Amino acid sequence: xxxxxxxxxxxxxxxxxxxxxxxxxxxxxxxxxxxxxxxxxxxxxxxxxxxxxxxxxxxxxxxxxxxxxxxxxxxxxxxxxxxxxxxxxxxxxxxxxxxxxxxxxxxxxxxxxxxxxxxxxxx
Amino acid sequence: xxxxxxxxxxxxxxxxxxxxxxxxxxxxxxxxxxxxxxxxxxxxxxxxxxxxxxxxxxxxxxxxxxxxxxxxxxxxxxxxxxxxxxxxxxxxxxxxxxxxxxxxxxxxxxxxxxxxxxxxxxxxxxxxxxxxxxxxxxxxxxxxxxxxxxxxxxxxxxxxxxxxxxxxxxxxxxxxxxxxxxxxxxxxxxxxxxxxxxxxxxxxxxxxxxxxxxxxxxxxxxxxxxxxxxxxxxxxxxxxxxxxxxxxxxxxxxxxxxxxxxxxxxxxxxxxxxxxxxxxxxxxxxxxxxxxxxxxxxxxxxxxxxxxx
Numbered sequence: 001x002x003x004x005x006x007x008x009x010x011x012x013x014x015x016x017x018x019x020x021x022x023x024x025x026x027x028x029x030x031x032x033x034x035x036x037x038x039x040x041x042x043x044x045x046x047x048x049x050x051x052x053x054x055x056x057x058x059x060x061x062x063x064x065x066x067x068x069x070x071x072x073x074x075x076x077x078x079x080x081x082x083x084x085x086x087x088x089x090x091x092x093x094x095x096x097x098x099x100x101x102x103x104x105x106x107x108x109x110x111x112x113x114x115x116x117x118x119x120x121x122x123x
Numbered sequence: 124x125x126x127x128x129x130x131x132x133x134x135x136x137x138x139x140x141x142x143x144x145x146x147x148x149x150x151x152x153x154x155x156x157x158x159x160x161x162x163x164x165x166x167x168x169x170x171x172x173x174x175x176x177x178x179x180x181x182x183x184x185x186x187x188x189x190x191x192x193x194x195x196x197x198x199x200x201x202x203x204x205x206x207x208x209x210x211x212x213x214x215x216x217x218x219x220x221x222x223x224x225x226x227x228x229x230x231x232x233x234x235x236x237x238x239x240x241x242x243x244x245x246x247x248x249x250x251x252x253x254x255x256x257x258x259x260x261x262x263x264x265x266x267x268x269x270x271x272x273x274x275x276x277x278x279x280x281x282x283x284x285x286x287x288x289x290x291x292x293x294x295x296x297x298x299x300x301x302x303x304x305x306x307x308x309x310x311x312x313x314x315x316x317x318x319x320x321x322x323x324x325x326x327x328x329x330x331x332x333x334x335x336x337x338x339x340x341x342x343x344x345x346x347x348x349x350x351x352x353x354x355x356x357x358x359x360x361x362x363x364x365x366x367x368x369x370x371x372x373x374x375x376x377x378x379x380x381x382x383x384x385x386x387x388x389x390x391x392x393x394x395x396x397x398x399x400x401x402x403x404x405x406x407x408x409x410x411x412x413x414x415x416x417x418x419x420x421x422x423x424x425x426x427x428x429x430x431x432x
Binding site for chain 1 (some may be wrong): 331334335337338341345365368369371374375
């Protein structure tokens with residue numbers, strides 16, 4: 001299943017609706033890497049509220065997306081990790097280090113706005 | 124009264140004649156049936172005698188005389204019903220219900236047990252009196268009566284103790300729940316004062332409450348104050364670090380404050396990875412840092428007034 005990616009001013013929002021296979025995740029990664037350049041996006045939000053499990057592959061891919069988009073000039077923030085999922089991830093040692101996280105979509109947008117304010121120069 | 128008594132008499136004769144025989148199940152049932160009718164007939168009298176003995180023994184002092192009498196009546200009827208049917212279920216329910224009512228008023232286990240044993244004695248005396256001229260029959264009647272009476276006493280006492288234990292468990296749960304409160308002090312700022320030792324169970328609860336609190340209150344910064352924690356071992360320390368990381372995945376920053384010298388040394392000795400933890404000396408410092416992170420600036424009213432002038 002493809003993840004819908006919406007453009008909202010200078011940000012891209014990928015809202016994951018259901019459990020994803022490894023291939024779906026890789027497609028999401030490729031799509032975002034491509035779209036960031038095409039839309040000259042400054043930020044990416046990946047909403048994982050609907051996921052009740054994040055395994056090591058998903059975590060690694062999310063981290064890869066964050067690093068990739070950063071190199072292409074857009075900060076990525078992961079939003080909506082459920083409390084249970086968060087604790088399970090930590091226990092498995094999957095901590096998404098260096099990737100910003102926010103409570104929900106609203107918080108994620110606020111975070112990106114703040115980042116943009118701090119470094120307004122475009123890509 | 125007299126009309127009721129007449130049908131009993133011949134049966135009594137029968138029993139006397141067969142008194143030498145081994146007591147069978149049937150004869151026990153018959154004896155119990157007879158017993159029940161005796162207890163029904165003398166209900167008023169025996170009940171009064173029982174209530175009098177309760178007062179005399181200074182039991183159930185937390186209850187008024189009327190209450191004691193009302194409860195005594197119900198217990199008496201239940202008692203007779205158990206002797207008649209052999210089923211303790213109704214009595215069990217009643218005992219649980221009674222315990223629920225009287226435990227909060229400070230009635231003790233020994234009082235409840237004492238009261239039931241008194242009833243047993245009062246009834247036994249009544250039987251002695253009735254069968255005093257026929258020792259064999261008295262023996263048989265008691266053979267039937269005693270096991271049933273003991274079972275009843277047992278049921279009531281167990282019911283009472285179980286109810287007590289249930290209350291204790293409930294209170295423990297409540298204390299545990301209260302022991303790790305997550306409080307909101309400002310919009311998006313939570314504090315988590317922890318007092319006392321943290322065991323595995325409490326640590327689990329702490330994680331749960333904090334993460335849930337962050338989600339429900341849309342918390343952005345949480346200050347966890349462990350001034351009141353005397354010591355921490357390595358599993359618990361790791362658990363705390365994991366909790367802090369999990370909170371970060373929810374987009375919140377956790378500041379740990381009030382690490383005592385002992386705990387600080389323990390953490391260093393056992394090599395807990397502290398790089399990911401924000402630590403500040405005391406709760407005040409923690410809240411100040413949290414406010415800074417959230418963009419609050421707390422200024423005394425006077426300063427604001429003089430600046431605006």
